């Protein structure tokens with residue numbers, strides 16, 4: 310009697326803690342607390358007007374109301390190829406080396422579906438963006454994590470991955486500028502990664518979501534700037550962060566033709582082309598450098614510096630990240646970041662994200678996203694300080 314059981318692959322997925330955070334936030338709201346949400350990675354900046362106007366115009370054309378091209382609207386793929394040429398000096402064939410997705414999350418989810426046989430290994434950064442873990446687990450991969458350590462500036466030492474594990478791995482996920490740590494790399498790291506992938510015949514999936522959210526003159530490289538990267542890898546990208554378009558779901562993958570084709574095969578059976586009007590707006594977005602981009606990054610840098618300064622005052626030393634809008638910091642004596650996060654929500658209304666949500670190595674850390682304006686972030690720290698002191702989570706206080 311009753312419904313069949315959910316599939317094991319669904320029941321066996323790693324614990325997803327976002328609902329716990331949402332419930333705590335709801336409870337705090339009902340209790341009358343005003344919420345300052347520094348958890349989700351979307352700044353309050355709106356999408357630039359020229360992109361919104363482009364979507365409005367595109368909607369008027371009935372051609373856009375029909376099924377979209379499953380590989381992506383051809384002019385959008387061409388614009389992606391031109392953007393890669395301009396931004397990274399990388400040549401891409403829009404017919405074979407570019408595919409669009411309904412958000413880069415979709416592309417990340419499809420990759421293991423295309424290449425993993427049950428039990429094959431996927432190499433996952435710990436801490437790391439949870440989608441890699443879920444996507445690989447959902448394809449019945451065996452997850453093997455590799456550590457990102459603060460003493461190595463959260464850049465992995467690939468030679469640490471045991472050879473028998475690397476030899477059985479089908480893919481490795483990398484992400485720089487990094488979520489959640491804000492770490493960045495130089496091109497030489499991607500050279501090492503390509504050698505590693507060639508040695509062990511595995512796929513590199515590099516997630517470049519934050520390549521344009523950078524500070525202090527840092528320029529984020531693309532994996533594909535390495536001449537042989539196209540033999541082994543794809544880069545997934547998104548308009549979500551660069552253009553403040555999280556809800557528009559405009560993502561894509563570029564790189565190795567065989568991998569792009571396999572992604573297309575999965576997409577054919579699981580999804581359809583995006584709304585063409587949306588991809589026309591995406592084309593417009595990529596063709597114009599948004600005037601807002603530098604302003605937004607300047608604001609994010611200001612917020613970053615404020616947060617780093619406050620943490621320093623609390624006795625927590627963190628190097629200012631050169632990319633992304635995240636500040637990742639250890640909390641002394643914290644062995645349950647989820648409980649800490651929930652109690653911060655209930656007692657101060659400030660929503661952060663617990664490190665354990667990014668993997669076991671994230672335990673003891675919190676992530677703050679600088680996604681509210683400076684006065685709100687100041688207010689958040691004014692609320693956090695007395696609470697953290699009362700709980701003796703911070704003791705060492707400097708001046709200022």
Ligand SMILES: *Cc1c(COP(=O)(O)O)cnc(C)c1O
Pocket residue numbers: 350411412413414415438484488516518546547548549550555558559560
């Ligand atoms: C935000 C984010 C993305 C973007 O996902 P979309 O599905 O394109 O909105 C991808 N990767 C990382 C690491 C992110 O933080």
